[in-house]
Each structure stands twice: as structure tokens, then as C-alpha cells.
Amino acid sequence: MDLKRKIPRFSIFIFPGILLIFSVITCSTPSWFPIKKGSPYKANTKGLLDKEVIIIDQQEYVKVYNPRASESRDQPRYLYIPVDEYLSRKEAFTTPLIRKAEGRKEASVSPTKSSSPTAEREILSKSSSVSTIPDLKKKVMVTPFDDRTTNSDEAFGDWVTEKLINEVNRRSQRILFVDYQMVKEFLEKRGIPLSDLETPKVLHLLNEVFGLHALVVGELSGPYAFVTKAEKDRDETASAIIKIEMKIVDTFAGKTEKSLSAKNPIIAAKERGSFSEERAKIKAIDLTIADLSRSLTREIDELDWFCRVAKVEGDEVYINAGRLTGLKVGDVMEVFRPGAPGERGGVKGKIQISACFGIDASMGRLMDGKKPDINDILKLAKREGA
Numbered sequence: 501m502d503l504k505r506k507i508p509r510f511s512i513f514i515f516p517g518i519l520l521i522f523s524v525i526t527c528s529t530p531s532w533f534p535i536k537k538g539s540p541y542k543a544n545t546k547g548l549l550d551k552e553v554i555i556i557d558q559q560e561y562v563k564v565y566n567p568r569a570s571e572s573r574d575q576p577r578y579l580y581i582p583v584d585e586y587l588s589r590k591e592a593f594t595t596p597l598i599r600k601a602e603g604r605k606e607a608s609v610s611p612t613k614s615s616s617p618t619a620e621r622e623i624l625s626k627s628s629s630v631s632t633i634p635d636l637k638k639k640v641m642v643t644p645f646d647d648r649t650t651n652s653d654e655a656f657g658d659w660v661t662e663k664l665i666n667e668v669n670r671r672s673q674r675i676l677f678v679d680y681q682m683v684k685e686f687l688e689k690r691g692i693p694l695s696d697l698e699t700p701k702v703l704h705l706l707n708e709v710f711g712l713h714a715l716v717v718g719e720l721s722g723p724y725a726f727v728t729k730a731e732k733d734r735d736e737t738a739s740a741i742i743k744i745e746m747k748i749v750d751t752f753a754g755k756t757e758k759s760l761s762a763k764n765p766i767i768a769a770k771e772r773g774s775f776s777e778e779r780a781k782i783k784a785i786d787l788t789i790a791d792l793s794r795s796l797t798r799e800i801d802e803l804d805w806f807c808r809v810a811k812v813e814g815d816e817v818y819i820n821a822g823r824l825t826g827l828k829v830g831d832v833m834e835v836f837r838p839g840a841p842g843e844r845g846g847v848k849g850k851i852q853i854s855a856c857f858g859i860d861a862s863m864g865r866l867m868d869g870k871k872p873d874i875n876d877i878l879k880l881a882k883r884e885g886a
Contacts, residue, residue, distance in 0.1 A: 563682070636805045636826040636880060638713040641678040641706075643697070645744070646719035660720055660744065660785060667793040675800055676824065676860070678710055686710075700754030700841060707751040708875050711820040713803050714757070716796065718746030723781040726766075735773050740780035741766045744788050748799050752806070753842030758799045762791040806844075809835075809876045810861075817851050817864050817872050824860035829853050832882040833864060835872045844877045851878075 647657035722742035729736040743763040750757040764787035771779040807821035831853045837845030849869015
């Protein structure tokens with residue numbers, strides 16, 4: 501009898517407890533909770549942690565390897581697929597195993613590759629680890645160099661561009677190179693010719709959409725080889741010289757920031773023996789690239805860092821920079837109105853980074869001031885933990 505009397509009383513305390521636990525769960529649903537309000541994109545961000553997510557015109561795209569890239573040179577190496585389509589057909593865009601080795605080779609060229617997918621943390625989880633990136637990185641795009649070499653059988657423009665990117669990546673960890681092919685396809689879809697790439701209007705567009713801080717445009721003359729062969733010596737001797745000129749265009753100001761030029765000492769590229777002419781040309785290019793990469797790194801370091809608001813959805817502000825750039829959860833960003841070219845307007849308020857997603861994107865929430873708008877300028881005001 502006593503036990504039966506205690507059971508109803510015990511249930512009176514249990515039932516409100518169950519209701520309380522359920523209410524707490526439903527009010528603070530984590531990202532993995534199956535019944536959750538919000539956009540499908542946020543509910544599936546776990547599937548994007550090791551992917552590059554680009555926000556263009558407030559739409560999210562995922563960068564994936566093109567399965568048909570090996571079939572023809574006309575096929576682009578990468579495709580940009582809407583997030584919803586990628587998540588629904590994820591297995592169709594899986595990189596073939598035979599391409600993994602190639603991907604590792606390109607890691608030093610493409611800044612958007614993730615060298616350690618496990619370094620990404622679950623969306624909306626705060627990271628207490630200290631960032632290994634010393635400074636915030638600036639986004640730069642190098643266009644294929646214009647090759648003015650007289651010999652049409654040899655085209656060095658694309659190769660020199662790739663070597664320059666590799667050399668800068670070796671020297672500096674404060675520069676992110678944006679994929680030229682992605683920008684090219686974006687402009688083509690908008691009907692913008694590549695000849696307008698350096699116009700203030702297009703530069704401003706690239707600054708807003710891709711967060712580009714600088715555009716590097718170059719041209720080369722050479723390499724020119726000089727071959728001699730002694731009468732009593734069958735081994736030929738060759739020297740080569742090349743001149744590379746390039747300019748750094750500030751996308752924020754919409755104008756050329758600096759012009760650089762370099763050529764190698766011809767005696768330093770002297771080679772003797774078999775294939776001396778080819779080896780002399782390669783050496784001339786290496787020497788000139790080494791000189792230019794130092795100057796380019798120095799000039800990019802002097803540019804002002806900033807990022808922009810890519811999208812606003814409710815209380816969440818999406819930013820076109822994230823973990824790869826060097827931002828961390830907890831960082832406080834100051835919000836500025838866009839001003840005249842090369843200038844920023846007045847302060848609107850502050851937001852705090854609440855999450856990093858994809859490879860280089862983040863989101864934040866308003867801390868103080870007015871709600872940000874798309875293309876507002878963001879500057880780092882306070883580091884997390886400082």
C-alpha cells in the first residue's frame with residue numbers, strides 16, 4: 501500500500517522534469533538535431549567542412565573537381581556547384597582516387613585547398629586553440645602572364661605564372677591566391693570581357709564578390725638564349741636572359757598600386773654541356789622569379805587588410821573570409837559603410853565571429869550598433885582571447 505501511494509507522487513516530480521529537459525533541447529537545438537528550423541544549408545554544414553564555399557550574389561557554391569577534366573583541355577579543372585545540388589548529389593562530385601596525388605602537387609598553387617580537413621571544427625563550436633597563422637592573409641589573383649616571346653613554339657606565360665605563385669607561397673604565409681579560372685568563369689557568365697579586368701568597375705566587383713585585395717598582371721620578354729661552341733670542344737655553352745614586368749592593382753582603390761620589373765644577370769644563367777640552352781632558360785626564369793617574388797611579397801604585405809559582408813540572413817552575418825584567412829571564433833570585427841574608391845565610410849557597429857565554415861568563410865552576430873548590409877567593410881577590432 502505504501503509503495504502504491506509513493507508511485508503517483510514520484511511521477512508528479514518526474515513528469516515536469518521531462519518537460520523541462522525537452523524544452524531545453526528544443527530551444528537550443530544543436531547542428532546535428534534532426535528536427536530543426538532553418539535553411540537546409542545550415543543543417544548540412546558538416547558535409548562542407550573540407551570544401552571551399554563561395555558566396556556569389558548571396559548564393560552558396562561549392563568548388564569541386566570536374567570529372568570530365570581529363571577528357572579534354574577545353575574542360576575546366578574545377579566546377580562551382582550550388583550547395584543544395586552538391587549535397588543532394590555528393591557522390592557524383594567525389595574526386596577520383598587517381599587524382600589525389602595530383603591534388604597534393606597543386607596544394608602549393610591553390611590557396612583554397614585544405615591541408616588538414618580535421619583541423620576544421622563543428623559549426624557553431626567555439627575554438628579555444630591558438631591560431632597558427634601569424635597575421636591575417638590577403639587575397640591575391642595572378643592572371644596568366646602575357647608571353648611576348650618571338651618564338652611561337654615556346655610559351656612560358658602560364659608556366660612563369662605558376663612558378664611565381666609557388667615561390668611566393670614558399671616565402672610567405674600571409675597571402676592567399678584566388679583561382680583565376682573561377683574568376684574568369686564568373687565574368688564570362690556576366691558577359692564581362694577579360695579585357696575589362698583592370699577597369700575600376702570590374703575591380704570593385706571582384707573586391708566585393710571574392711574579397712580580392714590585389715590583382716597581379718604581368719608580361720614577359722624572352723627567355724632569349726645565346727649559344728656558343730668552341731672548335732675543339734663539342735660541349736656547347738649557353739646563356740639566357742628574360743625580362744618580366746608586372747603591376748599590382750589595388751582592387752579596393754581601383755588603380756595600379758605598384759609596377760615591378762626584373763631581369764636576370766646573363767652570366768648567372770650560364771650552362772655548359774648537353775641541353776645547355778634549355779637549362780639556361782630555366783635558370784634565367786628561376787633567378788628572375790626569385791627577385792620578383794621578394795618584391796611582390798613586400799608590396800602585398802603593405803596593403804591594408806579587410807573583408808566584406810557577403811550575405812545577411814536574419815541575425816546572422818556571412819563573411820567572405822574565415823579560418824584560412826586567419827579569423828577565429830570570438831574575433832570582434834568593426835563594421836564600416838562603403839565609401840569612395842580606396843576609402844571606407846563611417847563606423848556602423850561591431851559583430852563577433854560565431855562560427856567558421858567551409859575552408860574560408862565565417863558568420864557573426866551583431867554586438868553593437870546598426871545591422872550590417874551586404875558589401876559593408878569589416879576590419880579586425882579585437883582578437884579572440886586578447
